[in-house]
Amino acid sequence: MSNTQPEQPVLRAEALRKHFPVRGIGTSGVVHAVDDVDLDLHAGRVVALVGESGSGKSTIARLLAQLMPLTAGRIVLDGEDATVHNRRAFRRYVGRVQMIFQDPFGSINPIHPVRYTLTRALRIHRGRLRGRELEAALDELLERVQLTPTARYVDKYPHELSGGQRQRVAIARALAANPDVLLADEPISMLDVSIRLGILNLLKDLRDRLKIAILYITHDIASARYFADRTMVMYAGRIVETGDSESVTQDPKHPYTQLLVRSAPDPDDLEARAHGARGEAPSLVNPPSGCRFNPRCPFATELCRTEVPPLLEVGEGRQAACWGYSERPDRPKVTDVLEVLGERPGLDTVAGAPYSTNGGTEAST
Numbered sequence: 379m380s381n382t383q384p385e386q387p388v389l390r391a392e393a394l395r396k397h398f399p400v401r402g403i404g405t406s407g408v409v410h411a412v413d414d415v416d417l418d419l420h421a422g423r424v425v426a427l428v429g430e431s432g433s434g435k436s437t438i439a440r441l442l443a444q445l446m447p448l449t450a451g452r453i454v455l456d457g458e459d460a461t462v463h464n465r466r467a468f469r470r471y472v473g474r475v476q477m478i479f480q481d482p483f484g485s486i487n488p489i490h491p492v493r494y495t496l497t498r499a500l501r502i503h504r505g506r507l508r509g510r511e512l513e514a515a516l517d518e519l520l521e522r523v524q525l526t527p528t529a530r531y532v533d534k535y536p537h538e539l540s541g542g543q544r545q546r547v548a549i550a551r552a553l554a555a556n557p558d559v560l561l562a563d564e565p566i567s568m569l570d571v572s573i574r575l576g577i578l579n580l581l582k583d584l585r586d587r588l589k590i591a592i593l594y595i596t597h598d599i600a601s602a603r604y605f606a607d608r609t610m611v612m613y614a615g616r617i618v619e620t621g622d623s624e625s626v627t628q629d630p631k632h633p634y635t636q637l638l639v640r641s642a643p644d645p646d647d648l649e650a651r652a653h654g655a656r657g658e659a660p661s662l663v664n665p666p667s668g669c670r671f672n673p674r675c676p677f678a679t680e681l682c683r684t685e686v687p688p689l690l691e692v693g694e695g696r697q698a699a700c701w702g703y704s705e706r707p708d709r710p711k712v713t714d715v716l717e718v719l720g721e722r723p724g725l726d727t728v729a730g731a732p733y734s735t736n737g738g739t740e741a742s743t
């Protein structure tokens with residue numbers, strides 16, 4: 379672990395951009411998957427990145443993991459440019475920044491027992507451990523992810539484990555690096571609802587005890603409220619709102635966040651719920667000009683259709699990229715989407731289970 383000052387982020391992304399070239403028959407263009415995203419991750423804090431399918435969340439995780447090159451922007455680790463340009467730098471980087479994937483079935487090699495998977499990770503990151511030293515390290519990793527008694531799990535094959543247990547092994551493998559940052563891309567969305575809370579509570583424990591900085595990617599804003607200190611809402615490749623999770627989910631400012639909260643728990647169901655079927659998620663090959671949400675926004679004006687709104691202060695530590703919060707005389711009059719679209723289920727209606735903030739039973743695996 380590094381001695382990062384609390385006010386200095388461990389990992390910082392500056393003006394991240396990723397455009398994917400696409401070629402079809404007779405067409406070519408670029409997918410504007412991520413545009414101008416700034417993001418800070420602090421030791422012992424969780425940031426949730428929330429948005430519907432295709433908004434660019436996974437692309438951000440893969441950029442931060444440096445699994446693919448940036449189109450533009452910079453990645454800064456402990457205040458220093460950490461954009462990797464060669465294999466050695468990448469190896470150093472993955473010793474600090476580890477990723478957990480959505481699918482614990484796909485991310486762990488099915489032909490090897492847990493012992494092999496974890497030993498390999500330990501050897502990559504901590505050198506050639508052997509004998510007692512290796513057994514102690516394996517024990518410690520399994521204990522950290524609460525797979526105890528460890529002897530029951532260490533020689534199991536992935537097919538002998540439940541989805542939740544497999545995700546715990548994937549987390550243990552990430553911990554073998556002693557990382558400062560975990561990038562968790564939808565780590566619970568493929569798991570049975572009954573075991574999701576257990577995995578989130580495990581990640582909370584790692585945040586608190588190991589002071590790991592966590593990026594938690596999800597399309598489920600209720601789980602962001604339960605788990606994350608801060609929440610960033612993404613729409614069509616851009617960040618549209620940021621702030622502490624409680625305020626963002628209880629008093630959303632951006633019309634998109636308002637819709638997301640009202641349509642929780644499944645934002646991908648947003649169109650069906652947003653009465654009037656105000657269009658679909660925009661093409662990212664030809665994104666709408668101005669605010670990318672404008673074709674679906676009940677408040678949009680000419681200003682929204684022509685100029686990209688910057689992230690504006692909308693409260694303490696809170697920002698929203700919506701012209702409605704600007705001083706512009708031609709700004710739209712933003713109220714609450716509920717007033718325009720009618721009553722929808724609010725977050726409170728759905729947040730009680732399984733992400734109750736005051737307790738909730740933890741399933742062990």
Ligand SMILES: Nc1ncnc2c1ncn2[C@@H]1O[C@H](COP(=O)(O)OP(=O)(O)OP(=O)(O)O)[C@@H](O)[C@H]1O
Pocket residue numbers: 398399400409410411429430431432433434435436437438597662
């Ligand atoms: N390798 C690629 N080549 C071309 N386009 C891509 C590539 N990877 C992602 N995209 C596009 O970039 C956009 C953002 O995708 P991304 O997977 O980051 O979204 P997401 O919010 O993580 O969605 P989901 O929740 O479904 O994973 C999508 O339009 C997607 O089709």
